[in-house]
Amino acid sequence: MSLALGAATVPTFTVLVRKGYGGGYVIMSGGRTFHPTLVLAWPDAETGVMSPDAALDLVFRRELESAEDPAAAREQLARSFSDRLGAVRGAEGFGFDAVVRPSETRQLLVDTLATLPRRKLMQHVTPRVHPVDPL
Structure with missing residues (x-):
């Protein structure tokens, strides 16, 4: 999974809904490790080493x-x-872009996705050098 995330040229979003700790959090695209487009956390989320x-x-x-x-x-x-x-402290040290209510999450993802360049434009901006293997 980590190789696929590192090779992906599509937008990626991370939403921490509960707990994310250590290497598991990193491998699941936690924080800024794989340069996700947007990192959100719910108010009760916890993260740490x-x-x-x-x-x-x-x-x-x-x-x-x-x-x-x-x-x-x-x-x-x-x-x-x-x-x-908590999520606010996690935003300070673990790279969350925002702490949002669960009811606001979907709309924020949709709004962010709408602001990104279309796929055809992305092929000129960041051409795919290698494919991403199926997971």
């Missing part, structure tokens, strides 16, 4: 193991980092 749960387990493992109540300590740490999650 890894999931918050995995990050807490990795970074604060020793502190959590040595705590009297590991579950309570983990919950407190999770609350302290909760303001760093």
Whole structure:
């Protein structure tokens, strides 16, 4: 899939509707890796290098193991980092063009697609050097 996205000469759109973490997010055309035409996120979307749960387990493992109540300590740490999650923070660091309501997504994609050059014009602007294999 990543090779096809890298070779594509057609407009691509990315809409993050839930969660996108790490390499999986990148391979699914997350952020700006494959230069998508438009990157949108829904308000509840989360993105990051890894999931918050995995990050807490990795970074604060020793502190959590040595705590009297590991579950309570983990919950407190999770609350302290909760303001760093969400679509607005993702827009700052992960290349979203906009954070939109689910009900507005389709119309925004249609409007953006209508502003792009037609296919015949694209062949002169960015000619296809090699085909994209079927997925």
